[in-house]
Amino acid sequence: MQVVISVEQLTKSYGEVLAVDNISFAIRRGHCFGLLGPNGAGKTTTIEIMEGIISPTRGQVNYQGLLNGRDISHQIGIQFQHTALQDYLTVKETLELFAAFYRQTLAQEHLIELCDLKEFLHRDNRSLSGGQRQRLLLALALINDPSIVFLDEPTTGLDPQARRNFWQLLKNIKGENKTLVLTTHYMDEAEQLCDEIVVMDHGRIIESGTPQHLLGKHFDEIFIYLPQQQVSSALIEQHHWRLLGDRVEITSKNVEQTLALLIASRVSLEGLHVKSANLDDLFLKLTGHSLRV
Numbered sequence: 001m002q003v004v005i006s007v008e009q010l011t012k013s014y015g016e017v018l019a020v021d022n023i024s025f026a027i028r029r030g031h032c033f034g035l036l037g038p039n040g041a042g043k044t045t046t047i048e049i050m051e052g053i054i055s056p057t058r059g060q061v062n063y064q065g066l067l068n069g070r071d072i073s074h075q076i077g078i079q080f081q082h083t084a085l086q087d088y089l090t091v092k093e094t095l096e097l098f099a100a101f102y103r104q105t106l107a108q109e110h111l112i113e114l115c116d117l118k119e120f121l122h123r124d125n126r127s128l129s130g131g132q133r134q135r136l137l138l139a140l141a142l143i144n145d146p147s148i149v150f151l152d153e154p155t156t157g158l159d160p161q162a163r164r165n166f167w168q169l170l171k172n173i174k175g176e177n178k179t180l181v182l183t184t185h186y187m188d189e190a191e192q193l194c195d196e197i198v199v200m201d202h203g204r205i206i207e208s209g210t211p212q213h214l215l216g217k218h219f220d221e222i223f224i225y226l227p228q229q230q231v232s233s234a235l236i237e238q239h240h241w242r243l244l245g246d247r248v249e250i251t252s253k254n255v256e257q258t259l260a261l262l263i264a265s266r267v268s269l270e271g272l273h274v275k276s277a278n279l280d281d282l283f284l285k286l287t288g289h290s291l292r293v
């Protein structure tokens with residue numbers, strides 16, 4: 001698949017602080033690319049350099065052959081984390097206001113359908129729920145029919161249902177052959193949406209690849225959980241199992257064998273929970289801390 005953005009040896013320092021430290025990666029057309037990392041990892045700095053909002057100290061960003069600094073504004077759309085919306089305007093009026101800034105725009109009907117705005121189109125911006133506001137911000141990012149859309153933590157603060165609805169919209173947009181670049185604090189979001197991820201910490205890339213490839217590379221075990229009161233301390237110590245709150249975490253390379261061991265040890269299997277490693281586990285393994293602390 002064709003590379004649309006290539007980031008080459010990018011470095012950004014703020015005085016003594018090295019926010020981004022010599023990173024390189026490529027983003028392919030039609031992919032959803034995720035930039036993950038704990039607070040202060042350098043994600044926002046990286047995405048803002050890609051968007052052309054700030055300039056790098058060293059290195060460059062290439063857009064389909066165009067160097068960063070050239071006017072690429074007609075090709076990209078940006079959904080910022082905090083965008084002030086004009087009070088007293090309806091959603092429809094807001095779309096019209098923003099559309100007036102561009103020569104080329106996506107047909108309003110299509111935009112309304114793509115971002116599911118119909119039910120609150122004539123409502124004042126101030127009366128929107130968190131999820132509706134994010135859908136409007138997404139529509140504004142798409143208004144110039146960009147081929148690349150940047151989303152900085154698009155679902156932070158939304159309830160689970162609103163997040164799931166928003167993911168579906170992003171999947172539909174991806175289906176229109178647009179390239180998505182997003183930062184997120186939610187591993188399930190990255191797992192649902194991203195074809196490729198880059199994990200950053202302290203300004204550097206510590207891992208990159210498809211979620212499936214990275215999970216396969218770092219984990220060949222399955223996690224089994226049981227209520228602690230059902231497992232004797234002697235058994236926990238003997239097998240070096242971990243205590244997580246009131247549960248015992250058993251790491252197993254062979255679930256059948258582990259279950260046979262538990263049954264032979266007369267451990268009750270009530271409340272047993274089995275789970276494969278997910279991106280949360282990967283993140284913890286790579287950075288030593290979970291993403292949301």
Ligand SMILES: Nc1ncnc2c1ncn2[C@@H]1O[C@H](COP(=O)(O)OP(=O)(O)OP(=O)(O)O)[C@@H](O)[C@H]1O
Pocket residue numbers: 014017018019020037038039040041042043044045046
């Ligand atoms: N304008 C600035 N001046 C000085 N230091 C900055 C500036 N912007 C960012 N930094 C520092 O650069 C580092 C990377 O910050 P950045 O915002 O890129 O991280 P992040 O991964 O986006 O974090 P978060 O998830 O909290 O948004 C941090 O140490 C931050 O304090």
